[in-house]
Amino acid sequence: MRTFTRRQALAGAAAGALGAAGVYELVDRLAGGSPQRAAAGALPPEQHVLDGLRVITDNGVEVIVPPLHHQVVTGKVAVEARGLRDAQRALEDELAKLDAKYAPTPSGLGITVAWGLPYFERFVAAQWRAHAPFDRRAERPALLPTRAFPSDPSDTVLERNDVAILFRSDSLAHIAAGAKAIDALGVFDVTSIRKGFVGGGLPQKLARAANIPGADLIPDGAELFLGFTSTQSQGLGPRKIANLETLGYADLGPASYFREGTHMHVSHIAEDLEAWYLNFDFQLRVDTAFRPHLHVPDGTQTVRQAPEDAASPRSVERDYRTVRTIGHSASIQTSSRLQTDHVAEDGTLYLKGTAVPQRADFNTLDNPFFWPADPASQPQAGVHFVVFNPTSDDFHRNRLAMDGVLPDGTKLPFQPRQRGQGFNDVLRTTHRQNFLVPPRRHRSFPLAELTA
Amino acid sequence: MTRLGTGIALALTAAVLAGCGGGAAATPTAGAPRCSAKVRAGWQQLANRIHAPVYCPGWLPDPLTGVIGSRDNNINAVSKDRSYLESWVWQETGAGAAGGELHVNLRGYPGRTTVPRCRNADNGQAIPCFADARGTKRFGSIVATLYTVNQDADQWHVAYGWRYRGSFYTLSEHVAPPLDYAKVVRYLDREVRSLELIEPQ
Numbered sequence: 001m002r003t004f005t006r007r008q009a010l011a012g013a014a015a016g017a018l019g020a021a022g023v024y025e026l027v028d029r030l031a032g033g034s035p036q037r038a039a040a041g042a043l044p045p046e047q048h049v050l051d052g053l054r055v056i057t058d059n060g061v062e063v064i065v066p067p068l069h070h071q072v073v074t075g076k077v078a079v080e081a082r083g084l085r086d087a088q089r090a091l092e093d094e095l096a097k098l099d100a101k102y103a104p105t106p107s108g109l110g111i112t113v114a115w116g117l118p119y120f121e122r123f124v125a126a127q128w129r130a131h132a133p134f135d136r137r138a139e140r141p142a143l144l145p146t147r148a149f150p151s152d153p154s155d156t157v158l159e160r161n162d163v164a165i166l167f168r169s170d171s172l173a174h175i176a177a178g179a180k181a182i183d184a185l186g187v188f189d190v191t192s193i194r195k196g197f198v199g200g201g202l203p204q205k206l207a208r209a210a211n212i213p214g215a216d217l218i219p220d221g222a223e224l225f226l227g228f229t230s231t232q233s234q235g236l237g238p239r240k241i242a243n244l245e246t247l248g249y250a251d252l253g254p255a256s257y258f259r260e261g262t263h264m265h266v267s268h269i270a271e272d273l274e275a276w277y278l279n280f281d282f283q284l285r286v287d288t289a290f291r292p293h294l295h296v297p298d299g300t301q302t303v304r305q306a307p308e309d310a311a312s313p314r315s316v317e318r319d320y321r322t323v324r325t326i327g328h329s330a331s332i333q334t335s336s337r338l339q340t341d342h343v344a345e346d347g348t349l350y351l352k353g354t355a356v357p358q359r360a361d362f363n364t365l366d367n368p369f370f371w372p373a374d375p376a377s378q379p380q381a382g383v384h385f386v387v388f389n390p391t392s393d394d395f396h397r398n399r400l401a402m403d404g405v406l407p408d409g410t411k412l413p414f415q416p417r418q419r420g421q422g423f424n425d426v427l428r429t430t431h432r433q434n435f436l437v438p439p440r441r442h443r444s445f446p447l448a449e450l451t452a
Numbered sequence: 453m454t455r456l457g458t459g460i461a462l463a464l465t466a467a468v469l470a471g472c473g474g475g476a477a478a479t480p481t482a483g484a485p486r487c488s489a490k491v492r493a494g495w496q497q498l499a500n501r502i503h504a505p506v507y508c509p510g511w512l513p514d515p516l517t518g519v520i521g522s523r524d525n526n527i528n529a530v531s532k533d534r535s536y537l538e539s540w541v542w543q544e545t546g547a548g549a550a551g552g553e554l555h556v557n558l559r560g561y562p563g564r565t566t567v568p569r570c571r572n573a574d575n576g577q578a579i580p581c582f583a584d585a586r587g588t589k590r591f592g593s594i595v596a597t598l599y600t601v602n603q604d605a606d607q608w609h610v611a612y613g614w615r616y617r618g619s620f621y622t623l624s625e626h627v628a629p630p631l632d633y634a635k636v637v638r639y640l641d642r643e644v645r646s647l648e649l650i651e652p653q
Contacts, residue, residue, distance in 0.1 A: 213627075213632035213633060213634075214632065214633050215633075215634070216633060216634055216637075217600060217633060274608075274627050274632065274633055275608075277584075277600060277601070277633075278600055278601060278602075278608050278609075278610070278627055278633070279601065279607065279608060280601065281579075281580075281583040281584045281601040282584055284601075323575045323577070324574050325574070325575070420574055
């Protein structure tokens, strides 16, 4: 009789979960087909750029339609240091095959391979010291150890994965094929599989199907569980703005090894829908999601987020002093929007008020992960928050602003998850980690080719 | 944020004689439990005390009794403007199915048909005590509006509000384990169907 070690049994279970759809199979049935998508051009040098995204207009506002399905697979490197270069070749060959088979668009498959600090420090420490990008503005490395934030619960897990692979597509089958092909190489031990969806109307339908408390309170057609649209094109960073080099934040070192790379933060956030919809009336939801005193017609889901609408630290502080409330968008805009015009090294002009982060977050019913799953846990509304910023510090500034710690040093004296912080009151972050996304040319075991 | 209803203060607002709310006297809808003699006695006394009709519950979730003055009747309050709050609560500590809370409030605002105003605990601003209306339902003679964001003793409750003869009435229930929003709405539907109008004598 053949016997399995615990590690083999876990690997087998993870492999099965990579191809399983679970409750997310409903997305395809409820979405009524994939949206029409534009064709893609040549492969971009950036891994995090996804082409072929459709833009629609809702309530007079341009909104980007993200892929229907998302999946993040985290893992630990499963080969010894001496096998790293072989692993690099194997992974790159497989990724190249997937690139050839699927365009990097929603109708194909977008794959982003990101690497955590544990990988760089454990496997390529000397090369990392030589080539790690350095954040000039923060005077710290561009990839920082993962940290907790004032509104995080005390039990938020700061993860130490070696790698995170983000898959994005309108097709579950494409994601399953890509994830299984990479897993079959045996170069990673999977530590988690995180799945989810994005699409107008899906949150309410999926939440109802999964018997999520408060599902009936989600507005019809909402893009997110909390009822508002978050993919306004003017609220997302332009194509290259999140690159390490674009805004000049990062010193790329002697060989600019990571040029056209970026930083990725991944977290899982549980959302208490009943707390949100039973304690915040519509105006208060607008006040705390966007900014106090913003008046939009009752039931509005898509609110304009233009550069000229961007808040300043002074306006956020004024809101706090007058109504003890800050808007989620307004507070983050104090650090996520350009405070002055900026000319990038390629000559592109980015105007004051332009958004910097490129978000790739998605709704989920994982609790907290699709795999490993606690058999006793029930599906839960939440978000797998995935965002690309030029550096860790840039993400940290945005996240601190959300907690009332503004980039000019102003600290609004909120208690953790106080009601006046709006979203924070109903969110509970369970896991976090920072990653570096190399450019496409170095996406497979970065720096391994430089080892002896 | 706590899931326990923290406020117990009535929204004390000067009585405003508003236009007639209209509507016929309520009797429990066919097949619904009726207000028992034991329960009715206290409600009759309340109607007599405020000189206005009140609604006696024929059914509340077990173990709530609906009896004014009973052990589970944690609030029995009438304000100067004759508005009243009657509240029944049951709490059991313990994890999972071993614990939970049931909490039902019945209110009446004689002489006013507008939604009363409450104070926002965070900034002191006046806000509606019952807000975020999500449609109406007819239960016999009662045409009730469902409110999902409510204040004071009705915070974190789902409430039905309706008008009768120039007055505003509400029935609310707390959304807390073992109940979620959908179950609370089902309970409220059954509770409103069982209401019986008691006229002052």
